[in-house]
Amino acid sequence: MPFALSLPSDFDTRLHAFQAQEIPNLIADLEQLVRIPSISKLPEHAGDCLKVLECVSELTQKLGFQTEIVKTPGLPVFIGWLETDPNAPWITIYNHMDVQPAEEPQWESAPFEPLLKDDRLYGRGSTDDKGPALTTLYAIAFLKRVGYALPNIQLIYETEEENGSGHFGWFLDHMGSRLKTPRSILVSDTIFEGEHPALTYRLRGLLQAEAELVSGSMDQHSGLVGGVVENPLNILIRALATCTDAQGNVTIPGVSAPVLNAEEQAALEKTAEVFDIQRLHQDTAGARFYSEDPREIIERIWCRPTFEVHGFEGIQTTPKVIKSALPYHVKAKLTLRLMAEQDPNQVLQALEKHLQSCHPAIQVNDRGQLRGCKTALDALPMQVAAAACKFGFGKAPLIVGSGGTIGALPQFQRVFPQAPLVLIAQSLMSDHYHGPNENFRLSQIHDGMRTMAAYLYGLTKV
Numbered sequence: 001m002p003f004a005l006s007l008p009s010d011f012d013t014r015l016h017a018f019q020a021q022e023i024p025n026l027i028a029d030l031e032q033l034v035r036i037p038s039i040s041k042l043p044e045h046a047g048d049c050l051k052v053l054e055c056v057s058e059l060t061q062k063l064g065f066q067t068e069i070v071k072t073p074g075l076p077v078f079i080g081w082l083e084t085d086p087n088a089p090w091i092t093i094y095n096h097m098d099v100q101p102a103e104e105p106q107w108e109s110a111p112f113e114p115l116l117k118d119d120r121l122y123g124r125g126s127t128d129d130k131g132p133a134l135t136t137l138y139a140i141a142f143l144k145r146v147g148y149a150l151p152n153i154q155l156i157y158e159t160e161e162e163n164g165s166g167h168f169g170w171f172l173d174h175m176g177s178r179l180k181t182p183r184s185i186l187v188s189d190t191i192f193e194g195e196h197p198a199l200t201y202r203l204r205g206l207l208q209a210e211a212e213l214v215s216g217s218m219d220q221h222s223g224l225v226g227g228v229v230e231n232p233l234n235i236l237i238r239a240l241a242t243c244t245d246a247q248g249n250v251t252i253p254g255v256s257a258p259v260l261n262a263e264e265q266a267a268l269e270k271t272a273e274v275f276d277i278q279r280l281h282q283d284t285a286g287a288r289f290y291s292e293d294p295r296e297i298i299e300r301i302w303c304r305p306t307f308e309v310h311g312f313e314g315i316q317t318t319p320k321v322i323k324s325a326l327p328y329h330v331k332a333k334l335t336l337r338l339m340a341e342q343d344p345n346q347v348l349q350a351l352e353k354h355l356q357s358c359h360p361a362i363q364v365n366d367r368g369q370l371r372g373c374k375t376a377l378d379a380l381p382m383q384v385a386a387a388a389c390k391f392g393f394g395k396a397p398l399i400v401g402s403g404g405t406i407g408a409l410p411q412f413q414r415v416f417p418q419a420p421l422v423l424i425a426q427s428l429m430s431d432h433y434h435g436p437n438e439n440f441r442l443s444q445i446h447d448g449m450r451t452m453a454a455y456l457y458g459l460t461k462v
């Protein structure tokens with residue numbers, strides 16, 4: 001039975017009054033955060049990553065949070081605690097305060113000078129992920145001011161998300177027992193499915209690897225000894241070609257797609273009904289698809305592993321020049337997107353075993369792993385979130401998967417395996433995540449805050 005969210009009778013009226021008064025302040029805070037170019041990929045902005053956390057420290061202290069900025073071997077992490085009831089459970093709220101670079105020539109305004117135009121606030125980081133963090137903070141402020149129940153809250157804002165969250169696991173381990181064990185973890189760093197609010201229950205993992213093959217110690221003449229000495233590039237290409245079939249399905253023994261349960265199947269069907277395939281064709285600039293069936297497209301993105309060859313080392317790359325030499329040492333750059341059900345290490349071994357069955361001298365090198373994530377659809381916080389979206393956005397959410405990866409999440413699942421991850425989208429595709437003219441709509445700010453207020457309140461009732 002779905003969770004019934006029962007809000008106090010004056011919740012809506014009071015929330016409207018609070019929003020009328022406070023949304024201008026939220027926008028001013030967001031402008032302040034957007035002005036700080038906290039670009040984690042560029043080392044010269046490391047100081048800005050610290051500055052943005054100092055700024056959120058100030059904002060959250062005003063709300064009563066105890067705060068700390070934790071230095072890591074990489075960029076810092078902010079942590080804040082708000083205990084309202086020593087007997088109440090804790091939840092964790094995760095956001096990131098770093099942003100993508102903003103060098104695209106198509107920006108119509110300066111990316112780090114926020115611009116409020118029509119119903120949008122433009123600026124790098126406005127929707128990814130500073131705006132969604134602030135709607136949640138203001139939802140907390142609302143519940144506190146009116147005196148409604150709210151869970152004890154542990155905020156964690158990192159500044160390396162756009163650069164792979166390389167030290168997030170370090171941070172969690174370093175904090176150790178100082179971290180409150182959360183009952184659930186709220187993340188809002190995802191996007192609506194078209195016009196529909198969305199709860200993401202699945203994210204794929206990622207394995208990066210190289211396949212390497214060496215024969216001898218120098219390049220060979222293709223006329224003098226071609227056909228006699230092995231060409232490592234030919235052999236590697238043949239082996240890599242056996243990792244997928246012509247439809248792009250992975251054919252490496254031991255690397256299979258998970259079997260979906262009935263609820264997951266139903267979620268897939270529901271999204272397939274409203275899926276905008278034309279939009280995906282536009283977004284992918286005319287690239288051909290393996291399938292034109294919406295249901296299969298979604299299943300491929302959410303629930304199937306991939307194997308992709310991205311490039312080679314040790315090969316000729318000068319355009320139009322063909323040198324008739326056989327390379328002696330080649331490497332292929334590979335990635336596999338994986339399911340939460342798959343252990344990247346086991347997949348690495350399966351890949352090596354398979355490639356070595358094609359040629360025993362092929363070596364596979366690990367170049368980084370991120371595990372996939374999955375939240376059980378019947379987890380109570382997911383049901384609270386669905387009810388909260390209905391209240392806040394006025395529509396029941398779609399339950400979706402994501403083909404991508406948020407680096408911090410597998411670390412959370414490692415350290416807090418019992419805590420469901422609840423990913424509530426507040427952003428829209430048209431907000432231009434990672435692109436030029438990134439913006440956050442005022443209507444999303446408004447409805448996002450409503451959703452978060454209902455969600456946090458609802459959590460105290462389960």
Ligand SMILES: [Zn+2]
Pocket residue numbers: 096128129161189
């Ligand atoms: Zn983000």
